[in-house]
Amino acid sequence: MKILVTGGLGFIGSHTVVELQAQGYDVVVVDNLSNSTLEVLQGIEAISGIKPAFENVDLRDKSAIQRFFSAYTDIKGVIHFAASKAVGESIENPLLYYENNLSSLIYLLQQLQEKSEVSFIFSSSCTVYGQAEYMPITENAPIQEAFSPYGNTKQIGEEIIRDVAKVSGINAILLRYFNPIGAHESNMIGELPIGIPQNLVPFITQTAMGIRQQLSVFGNDYDTVDGTCVRDYIHVVDLAQAHVVALKRLLEGANEDKVEVYNVGTGKGSSVLEVINAFEKVSQQKLPYQIVARREGDITEAFANTDKVYEKLGWKASKTLEESLLSAWIWENKIRSK
Structure with a gap:
């Protein structure tokens, strides 16, 4: 069964391709290499023994998408990762995010709606909840006004x-996931941000390597256990496996609604300082950091209630924060030793 993975050479996408191939799916990867490299394709092949079909397509190019579906007429399922994903960058350059995240989704759906039936997994985000009133966050929590253009694109994407x-x-599952971190146990693929990292963990590992002078902790006056922001950090392989389980549900027609929504997280929140302490413990590295002013777009706290995804999909996260951070550190050491 042929499955299209857009953004399939990105961080989450590449790990999901590996898990799909392990389950026997025939994967086609589309990526425009704006935040990834062809070396990731080699990593996927090294892990799975299978090199997925790859097409360099920019999903903002409507005619290129049309040509792709003319060549690949037997796509049965799509997992859509291709999007820009940094909160801070989206505040600085909102039009980039609206164009990239929404036009690409629209053009993709225009092709898929021509099919009699297709399964669609959407890479959504816990940012759609804004600052939720209650923790942990359930799927029934109200959608709040977005704190950033990035979060808004996920809200609008879900509505579309x-x-x-x-x-x-089209039958769809919207996976609202929290904060993916870590790397594959083979050490063949992992998070590889181009330029300055926008996410906490790669900034931590690069600081520990001496690539960054120090880590900035944005605010220590939040109403949390230690004043720093709290997030739900999930190992990327756990997250990738959730995508495969969700896709299988749709392909087998087990979904109860045309569009279903699931939180994907660990169910446990960790503050920035707790993440730093856990990293220092597993890496045996002292991390230089300083407390700076709050960053626009950051919410105080977000971690998942995972009851629904376990009840309906039989999925739950298996890896700890420490395991995730250690895998990220091992990966950082590998890519810097090249």
């Missing part, structure tokens, strides 16, 4: 998918 699913053969 719901509307299109009503009038087409």
Whole structure:
């Protein structure tokens, strides 16, 4: 069964391709290499023994997407990762995010709605909840006003998918995941940000390597255990496996609604300082950091209630924060030793 993975050479996408191939799916990867490299394709092949089909396509190019689907007529499922994903960058350059994240989704769905039936997994985010009133966050928590253009694109993306699913053969699962970190146990693929990292853990590992002078902790006056922001950090392989389970549910027709929503996290929140302490413990490295002013777009706290994803999909995270951080540190050491 042929599955399209957009953004399939990115951090989460590449790990998901590995898990799909392990389950026997025939994967086609689309990526424009804006935040990834072809070396990732080699890593996927080294792990799985299978080199997935790859097409360099920019999903903002409507005609290129049309040509792709003319060549690949037998796509049965799509996992859509391709999007820009940094909160801070989206505040600085909102039009980039609206164009990239929304036009690409629209053009993709325009092709998929021509099919009699197709399964669609959307890479959504816990940012759709804004600052939720209650913790842990359930799927029934109200969608709050977005704190950033990035979060807004995820809210709008979900709305677009719901509307299109009503009038087409598209069945969809929206996976609202929290903060993916870590690397594959083979050490062949992992998080590889181009330029200055926008996420906490790669900035931590690069600081520990001496690539960055020090880590900035944005605010220590939040209403949390130690004043720093709290997030739910999930190992990327656990997250990748959730995508495969969700896709299988749709392909087998086990979904109860045309569009279903699931939180994907560990169910446990960790503050920035707790992450730093855990990293120092597993890496045996002292991390230089300083407390600076709060960053626009950051919410105080977010961690998942995972009851629904366990009940309906039988999935739950298996790896600890320490295991995730250690894998990220091992990966950082590998890529810097090249």
